[in-house]
Amino acid sequence: MSSLGSHVREQGAAPAAAPGATPGAAPAPAVDVRGVSKVFGSGSEQVVALKDVDLSVAQGEFVCLLGASGCGKSTLLNLVAGLDKPTSGTVDTHGKRIAFMFQEATLFPWLTLAQNVDLALRLNGVAKAERKPRVSELLAKVRLGGRGDRRPHELSGGMRQRGALARVLAQDADIVLMDEPFAALDAMTRDAMHDEIESLWSELGLTVMFVTHNVREAARLSDRTVLMESGPGRVKQVYPVTLPRPRHLDDPLLTEQAAHMTDELKNEVARHVR
Numbered sequence: 001m002s003s004l005g006s007h008v009r010e011q012g013a014a015p016a017a018a019p020g021a022t023p024g025a026a027p028a029p030a031v032d033v034r035g036v037s038k039v040f041g042s043g044s045e046q047v048v049a050l051k052d053v054d055l056s057v058a059q060g061e062f063v064c065l066l067g068a069s070g071c072g073k074s075t076l077l078n079l080v081a082g083l084d085k086p087t088s089g090t091v092d093t094h095g096k097r098i099a100f101m102f103q104e105a106t107l108f109p110w111l112t113l114a115q116n117v118d119l120a121l122r123l124n125g126v127a128k129a130e131r132k133p134r135v136s137e138l139l140a141k142v143r144l145g146g147r148g149d150r151r152p153h154e155l156s157g158g159m160r161q162r163g164a165l166a167r168v169l170a171q172d173a174d175i176v177l178m179d180e181p182f183a184a185l186d187a188m189t190r191d192a193m194h195d196e197i198e199s200l201w202s203e204l205g206l207t208v209m210f211v212t213h214n215v216r217e218a219a220r221l222s223d224r225t226v227l228m229e230s231g232p233g234r235v236k237q238v239y240p241v242t243l244p245r246p247r248h249l250d251d252p253l254l255t256e257q258a259a260h261m262t263d264e265l266k267n268e269v270a271r272h273v274r
């Protein structure tokens with residue numbers, strides 16, 4: 001483990017209290033990654049995707065993972081989701097419910113938006129009688145009220161991601177893992193989605209781990225941004241982002257914070273492509 005890794009652990013032990021938490025109470029952990037390494041393949045084909053990663057995320061915390069392509073961000077999310085197992089080390093999510101959101105909205109194209117959300121509720125064990133009002137409520141929450149009869153191809157990219165968000169909410173998750181969810185959206189839509197996810201996160205007390213290549217997005221959204229290094233993937237630096245919320249991308253203080261992180265990221269990318 002690097003000394004920066006231990007910095008993460010200290011940070012994770014006592015971040016800002018979660019929205020709705022008892023004032024002064026230490027936030028409970030939602031995710032504990034301890035000494036995690038992940039190796040793919042073997043022999044000359046072997047890739048050490050992660051090495052000795054330590055990271056704690058508190059309940060209600062918003063953490064962004066930033067780093068050059070291939071530094072293991074998605075691998076780390078997959079391990080937290082339980083979709084894959086570490087080669088060594090442990091990942092503990094304390095029995096919490098986890099939902100995943102990807103860059104491409106994973107809506108079934110042959111179902112309407114309402115049916116997509118209904119299916120997520122059904123898979124979550126919600127009784128039929130409760131589902132219809134719940135679908136309407138969830139679509140209203142992501143500002144898609146009245147669009148439930150549309151199929152995914154009839155929606156804009158931003159609307160599809162809102163639909164994906166409604167499906168995430170239908171899963172009643174405590175922890176939401178987001179892998180570059182807004183990367184394919186235009187700047188204006190992305191901006192609106194930032195407001196959306198921030199207000200849902202705050203209202204519902206979600207714990208979010210959010211992968212991005214976009215430094216300003218990380219400064220806009222996160223309580224802490226974790227910069228990862230590549231070859232092998234490790235935690236390089238952790239940046240607490242303490243700017244008041246709601247934040248605005250054009251806030252000079254946010255620009256300043258992002259510039260600081262950009263310098264480190266540029267060094268990291270340059271080191272990787274050398």
Ligand SMILES: Nc1ncnc2c1ncn2[C@@H]1O[C@H](COP(=O)(O)OP(=O)(O)OP(=O)(O)O)[C@@H](O)[C@H]1O
Binds near residue numbers: 047069072
């Ligand atoms: N299933 C797999 N088999 C073999 N190698 C893999 C597998 N999954 C990931 N890798 C390798 O592990 C490393 C980390 O990949 P990962 O996708 O986690 O990085 P990333 O930081 O999310 O990249 P990007 O930003 O480009 O999405 C890369 O070298 C990748 O090629």
